[in-house]
Amino acid sequence: xxxxxxxxxxxxxxxxxxxxxxxxxxxxxxxxxxxxxxxxxxxxxxxxxxxxxxxxxxxxxxxxxxxxxxxxxxxxxxxxxxxxxxxxxxxxxxxxxxxxxxxxxxxxxxxxxxxxxxxxxxxxxxxxxxxxxxxxxxxxxxxxxxxxxxxxxxxxxxxxxxxxxxxxxxxxxxxxxxxxxxxxxxxxxxxxxxxxxxxxxxxxxxxxxxxxxxxxxxxxxxxxxxxxxxxxxxxxxxxxxxxxxxxxxxxxxxxxxxxxxxxxxxxxxxxxxxxxxxxxxxxxxxxxxxxxxxxxxxxxxxxxxxxxxxxxxxx
Amino acid sequence: xxxxxxxxxxxxxxxxxxxxxxxxxxxxxxxxxxxxxxxxxxxxxxxxxxxxxxxxxxxxxxxxxxxxxxxxxxxxxxxxxxxxxxxxxxxxxxxxxxxxxxxxxxxxxxxxxxxxxxxxxxxxxxxxxxxxxxxxxxxxxxxxxxxxxxxxxxxxxxxxxxxxxxxxxxxxxxxxxxxxxxxxxxxxxxxxxxxxxxxxxxxxxxxxxxxxxxxxxxxxxxxxxxxxxxxxxxxxxxxxxxxxxxxxxxxxxxxxxxxxxxxxxxxxxxxxxxxxxxxxxxxxxxxxx
Numbered sequence: 001x002x003x004x005x006x007x008x009x010x011x012x013x014x015x016x017x018x019x020x021x022x023x024x025x026x027x028x029x030x031x032x033x034x035x036x037x038x039x040x041x042x043x044x045x046x047x048x049x050x051x052x053x054x055x056x057x058x059x060x061x062x063x064x065x066x067x068x069x070x071x072x073x074x075x076x077x078x079x080x081x082x083x084x085x086x087x088x089x090x091x092x093x094x095x096x097x098x099x100x101x102x103x104x105x106x107x108x109x110x111x112x113x114x115x116x117x118x119x120x121x122x123x124x125x126x127x128x129x130x131x132x133x134x135x136x137x138x139x140x141x142x143x144x145x146x147x148x149x150x151x152x153x154x155x156x157x158x159x160x161x162x163x164x165x166x167x168x169x170x171x172x173x174x175x176x177x178x179x180x181x182x183x184x185x186x187x188x189x190x191x192x193x194x195x196x197x198x199x200x201x202x203x204x205x206x207x208x209x210x211x212x213x214x215x216x217x218x219x220x221x222x223x224x225x226x227x228x229x230x231x232x233x234x235x236x237x238x239x240x241x242x243x244x245x246x247x248x249x250x251x252x253x254x255x256x257x258x259x260x261x262x263x264x265x266x267x268x269x270x271x272x273x274x275x276x277x278x279x280x281x282x283x284x285x286x287x288x289x290x291x292x293x294x295x296x297x298x299x300x301x302x303x304x305x306x307x308x309x310x311x312x313x314x315x
Numbered sequence: 316x317x318x319x320x321x322x323x324x325x326x327x328x329x330x331x332x333x334x335x336x337x338x339x340x341x342x343x344x345x346x347x348x349x350x351x352x353x354x355x356x357x358x359x360x361x362x363x364x365x366x367x368x369x370x371x372x373x374x375x376x377x378x379x380x381x382x383x384x385x386x387x388x389x390x391x392x393x394x395x396x397x398x399x400x401x402x403x404x405x406x407x408x409x410x411x412x413x414x415x416x417x418x419x420x421x422x423x424x425x426x427x428x429x430x431x432x433x434x435x436x437x438x439x440x441x442x443x444x445x446x447x448x449x450x451x452x453x454x455x456x457x458x459x460x461x462x463x464x465x466x467x468x469x470x471x472x473x474x475x476x477x478x479x480x481x482x483x484x485x486x487x488x489x490x491x492x493x494x495x496x497x498x499x500x501x502x503x504x505x506x507x508x509x510x511x512x513x514x515x516x517x518x519x520x521x522x523x524x525x526x527x528x529x530x531x532x533x534x535x536x537x538x539x540x541x542x543x544x545x546x547x548x549x550x551x552x553x554x555x556x557x558x559x560x561x562x563x564x565x566x567x568x569x570x571x572x573x574x575x576x577x578x579x580x581x582x583x584x585x586x587x588x589x590x591x592x593x594x595x596x597x598x599x600x601x602x603x604x
Binding site: 014015018019022026029030133136137139140141142143144145148149151152156249250252253254256257260261271272275276278283284286287290291292294295298 | 566588
């Protein structure tokens with residue numbers, strides 16, 4: 001087990017280094033930080049002096065290592081727009097995003113796992129067709145369009161839910177207030193994730209149901225309930241773990257659009273603002289953070305595989 | 316009971332067709348998709364007005380003159396919708412084509428040659444896949460000037476890792492088959508083995524995967540254009556037609572401006588997904604039935 005985990009971590013290290021290289025390369029491609037200095041009032045000499053002070057006269061690879069050294073000390077650079085440290089900006093926006101993502105993940109799993117298993121057990125029944133068709137609908141509807149439909153229905157027509165933000169303006173927002181603001185963003189994120197996952201879990205469970213050990217379990221006459229809940233579900237854990245692993249990057253991406261539409265004050269909204277302002281240090285800081293989170297998520301998924309399925313370690 | 320047909324002697328294509336027809340939703344989807352494609356292709360013939368020209372009052376509701384009303388500056392929504400479908404389909408098809416070609420080439424190289432090439436390519440694939448997809452697309456759209464062609468290129472160049480992995484996996488297993496080994500022994504050139512022996516045997520899964528890539532590219536184009544980072548006005552795309560609905564007047568009072576393009580995206584994407592699903596069943600050689 002330890003050997004397997006160590007191997008996984010060793011594979012992840014070059015990928016992590018590669019991620020920082022790509023991140024840095026994109027940032028260089030985006031333009032030099034000197035551009036914002038240029039103007040009629042600044043002399044050539046002053047720009048050159050600034051370039052030397054920032055180390056921009058050094059070759060590309062030296063600059064990369066200097067940047068990496070700063071990164072390891074937790075310094076992600078400064079926003080071009082408001083001169084705040086990127087690290088602090090991310091830290092202050094992380095909470096609302098994590099809350100939104102966490103709740104959406106839980107809701108989508110609570111939707112997808114029972115629906116997928118039900119659909120597989122009752123294959124080709126009316127219920128199965130309904131679930132599969134709905135799941136196709138869920139993965140085919142653009143998040144922002146669903147968001148607009150929900151706002152139209154729940155805010156404009158019924159007036160039940162607020163259309164955006166995290167708390168009602170002017171109040172500190174108690175638990176209930178935040179929960180009410182979260183309903184629509186969570187529905188949008190959870191529906192798009194559950195749409196894909198239902199079909200994934202369904203086909204994984206279908207495959208398990210055809211295995212020899214399940215035929216044996218049935219032949220033993222232990223009853224349908226025990227066959228499914230004891231023998232099939234234990235083995236369905238692996239696809240469920242896979243689904244959770246796959247959802248992490250989707251969550252990061254989805255939250256950008258959802259936060260933008262519902263003006264949820266999290267990382268996604270901050271990223272979108274940074275993108276419209278061409279604030280590259282902030283954008284790349286978020287990119288780096290999300291890539292690392294995805295990588296760590298994959299690592300944890302791999303380790304959980306080994307926990308759920310002991311035969312994986314042997315391969 | 317339908318009458319039983321003798322299926323012992325049918326060719327592979329006949330089997331595929333028969334299995335595809337069994338998927339009722341896919342049959343409907345195919346008809347819908349073909350009709351929409353035809354409408355998009357024939358847009359210049361069907362469209363009653365020039366899509367970029369101001370032809371009526373501002374935000375007029377649907378009438379006999381303007382089937383789906385007019386937009387905020389008086390352009391005919393129905394005509395714009397036809398042209399927008401054209402743009403969205405173009406983005407979907409071309410982005411899918413680019414990413415599939417890149418993915419197939421990299422996957423073939425990684426799978427067939429193995430060793431260092433495989434390791435480098437697959438680690439690179441891992442790196443690209445680690446960045447959340449839509450974030451990467453947004454960053455690219457921020458760096459390059461947004462527009463129709465940059466969107467197609469960005470989506471095409473970001474979407475290949477899935478195809479590359481799929482092809483690599485298939486090549487790995489095909490490399491061990493006897494017919495490929497036979498070619499090696501016969502001294503066939505590498506080009507022949509890769510493109511005439513291995514590639515045709517992995518076309519079916521690539522085709523199925525490509526349908527989902529196309530569905531995703533069209534969704535991403537819509538999202539990007541909705542955020543104002545994709546296809547730029549006056550060119551209409553299904554996404555940027557929805558962009559206007561972020562204003563509360565449009566959302567509450569002028570549903571003809573945002574409901575039709577939204578519904579059209581859903582219909583297009585869901586029919587592509589159903590067709591892909593039916594193809595998966597129909598092309599599966601181990602599928603039985």
